[in-house]
Amino acid sequence: MRKIPEPTVLRLSTYRRCLEDFKAQTNLPFVSSNELGRLAHRNAAIVRKDLSYFGEYGVPGKGYSVDHLLKHILRIMNLRREHRAVLVGAGNLGRALLGYPGFKKLGFRVVAAFDNDPRKVGRKIGEVAIFPVSKLKSEVERKKPAFGLITVPAAAAQESANLLVEAGVRAIINFAPARVWVPPRIVLRNVDLTRELEVASYYLG
Amino acid sequence: MRKIPEPTVLRLSTYRRCLEDFKAQTNLPFVSSNELGRLAHRNAAIVRKDLSYFGEYGVPGKGYSVDHLLKHILRIMNLRREHRAVLVGAGNLGRALLGYPGFKKLGFRVVAAFDNDPRKVGRKIGEVAIFPVSKLKSEVERKKPAFGLITVPAAAAQESANLLVEAGVRAIINFAPARVWVPPRIVLRNVDLTRELEVASYYLG
DNA sequence: CGTCTGTTGAGAAATATTTCACAATTTGAT
């Protein structure tokens, strides 16, 4: 299989959401690349090219079957099974993420949270118990989550990443504004909540 | 001035952070494109090209003055003045954002929050008072924030955007997983907290 | 002063991504 451009992977996630909205709103069985492009604010050609990397899903003259396409995208994105995740740093942002039902809807289940503040340890947020950081390794080895979410202050991000890697997670999502280094076998993605504010400021100026 | 590639603008924000870290950690007066590239996980050539779009800031043989470069980046990103913002949707995510000191450090000050839940109206989160949505227009017209942050459920995102645009904000940062439409004069940026999880899932698969 | 070193700035080349454009295909109507 050809190498897929990263922009394509990012758009796939948008298409999924647009398809779900489209289905909920119109209940039509087919959608054209034109329509999907309009919903995703994209050119129709790139929609077709993106989808064609993974096979021929469309019906000339009709478009794409909404249900089939949704299934295909979930399969491509590896989202048809449950993913376990742990979270390090049960502060303001960590709490928001722990309480977010959207993760479970996507198949992500947070199975443990860790914090080094003794006042937080032992409490629960939603379904998720907060453990001391000293329990991170044993809990991860026991529950085998593939994902680690980092929501500690920037200064502690690298240290948290090290712990997660050593304990055996395979992917890290870092919400702290810090560049962390992980071994090449680990999938690392950064989420920067303030970057888009800065970028908007640039375009306003 | 030439048109600046969007990836360049995004990286500028990374360079700023890396420079601040570099300054705090080494206190050296100069940094080379090589070093900055290493910190930002980038090729040195692209660092130089990014910076050269905006003028010649470097000293051959030495590198870039850390302080000068930081000032330049802040000026380029329009971040040397205070920006006022309002937030719509004082739920889990909204609360986390309202309590985040990082915004103020960047010069963003949230001057009001709005929610349609009567139990939330009248309370304060940190310094920020929560108003009913019916007061959005008058408060925005009075306080003239340039930025509107949307942290309502996806189904209410478009409606919130409409209110913000009508009240006169010039930029919208949408944290809800929904595509919203705004007039072309408005700067719209989307922040998707779950996308990177999905993308990581793709690369794990 | 001349030479050596390290580094920039930017043109050229390479690579990546998006858009165009159209033959091929399916549908649905007559």
Add this chain to the structure above:
DNA sequence: ATCAAATTGTGAAATATTTCTCAACAGACG
């Protein structure tokens, strides 16, 4: 069965972005 309309999939062209390269330059040092 034939045809018009709609829409796909994809090569080719266009555009955008990144990387390579190196002449030019500043500073250090003898």
